Amino acid sequence: MSVEKIQRLVASPGGVRFRDVSLTVAQMVALFSTPVTVLPAPRSGFINVFEGAIITKAAGTAYTIGTGGNIVINYTNAAGLAVGALAMTGWADQATQQTRWIQPYRAASGVSSITPVAAAVLVINQLTANMTVGTNSTVKLRVFYRQMPNVI
Amino acid sequence: MSAEKKLRSISSIGFNFRVALITSAQLLALNATPVVIVPAPKTGFFNLLYGLNLNKPAGTAYAGIAAGEDLAVKYTDTNGLQVASLETTGFLDQTTAQSRWTFAYNAASGASDIAVVSNAPLVLQMLTGEITTGNSPLRLRIFYGVMRVLG
Numbered sequence: 434m435s436v437e438k439i440q441r442l443v444a445s446p447g448g449v450r451f452r453d454v455s456l457t458v459a460q461m462v463a464l465f466s467t468p469v470t471v472l473p474a475p476r477s478g479f480i481n482v483f484e485g486a487i488i489t490k491a492a493g494t495a496y497t498i499g500t501g502g503n504i505v506i507n508y509t510n511a512a513g514l515a516v517g518a519l520a521m522t523g524w525a526d527q528a529t530q531q532t533r534w535i536q537p538y539r540a541a542s543g544v545s546s547i548t549p550v551a552a553a554v555l556v557i558n559q560l561t562a563n564m565t566v567g568t569n570s571t572v573k574l575r576v577f578y579r580q581m582p583n584v585i
Numbered sequence: 586m587s588a589e590k591k592l593r594s595i596s597s598i599g600f601n602f603r604v605a606l607i608t609s610a611q612l613l614a615l616n617a618t619p620v621v622i623v624p625a626p627k628t629g630f631f632n633l634l635y636g637l638n639l640n641k642p643a644g645t646a647y648a649g650i651a652a653g654e655d656l657a658v659k660y661t662d663t664n665g666l667q668v669a670s671l672e673t674t675g676f677l678d679q680t681t682a683q684s685r686w687t688f689a690y691n692a693a694s695g696a697s698d699i700a701v702v703s704n705a706p707l708v709l710q711m712l713t714g715e716i717t718t719g720n721s722p723l724r725l726r727i728f729y730g731v732m733r734v735l736g
Contacts, residue, residue, distance in 0.1 A: 453735075485633075487701075487732055487733075487734075487735055488698075488735075489734060489735040489736070491736075503695070503696050515694075517697045517698075518692075518694075518695060518696050518697050518698070519696060519697075519698040520696035520698060523700075524698075530736075531700075532631075532700075532701060532703070532734050532735070533698040533699065533700055533701065534631075534633055534698060534699050534701045534732075535697055535698045536689075536690070536691045536692060536697040536698065536699065537691065537697070538691065538692060538693055538694065538697055539688070539691035539692070539693065540693050541691075541693060573735040573736075574735075575732070575735060
């Protein structure tokens with residue numbers, strides 16, 4: 434049965450799915466240099482649409498953010514279209530467990546469209562620099578998304 | 586199974602809805618006494634608001650709506666994190682039936698995360714102060730997810 438048929442049968446509003454991803458400390462402190470794929474590319478002619486993500490940092494040594502800036506969810510790679518972002522201050526720099534919900538970007542008014550990228554992965558990366566330290570705070574994400582045809 | 590029951594049963598993707606009725610008496614006291622519209626989930630889980638549909642039947646218009654007296658959805662209570670709001674002017678101060686859809690807050694750019702509150706209800710509150718007079722109840726259909734805090 435095709436993916437689209439299953440989505441129609443489920444009758445959920447658009448067929449939201451999710452995928453769990455773990456990020457090691459080594460990946461977290463290299464997230465500017467080396468983005469990590471959180472959602473694989475759909476097959477040719479289909480798009481991923483980001484619908485949000487739960488992100489939890491385990492308790493442990495706090496990360497030193499420095500000039501790292503937010504971490505963002507992008508299409509393709511660090512230069513791809515951003516679809517959501519998480520502020521590091523108050524999250525990565527804490528020793529306690531921290532949970533956030535990353536909302537997908539939405540316009541408050543005016544044009545609210547995005548140009549989705551067909552057959553492209555979604556990656557997570559840090560905006561401006563790598564963080565340091567954080568020797569034992571691993572991170573888990575649950576990424577919610579839809580897949581749909583790029584051309585209807 | 587009804588279409589509504591089927592929708593309610595699709596919870597594996599964390600998408601649920603429930604209906605709530607706010608009486609006129611509750612609406613007139615909604616600043617001091619917020620009303621729970623989504624109960625707290627069990628420990629280790631949190632509610633995530635997607636949006637809500639509100640209907641006000643025809644009736645006597647509400648009055649005394651000052652600037653800033655909007656309806657708000659918050660975690661926990663009056664002091665909780667606000668996740669959506671609805672303009673009351675043009676809505677509650679009308680004698681005709683009125684419907685609105687309110688999205689949960691989102692960012693268009695920059696950080697788009699919220700610090701969700703686990704094991705907390707969602708409440709509806711009137712911001713700033715109380716309104717007066719009207720006699721229409723509010724019917725709500727709240728769309729939300731119940732998600733696990735990843736450990």
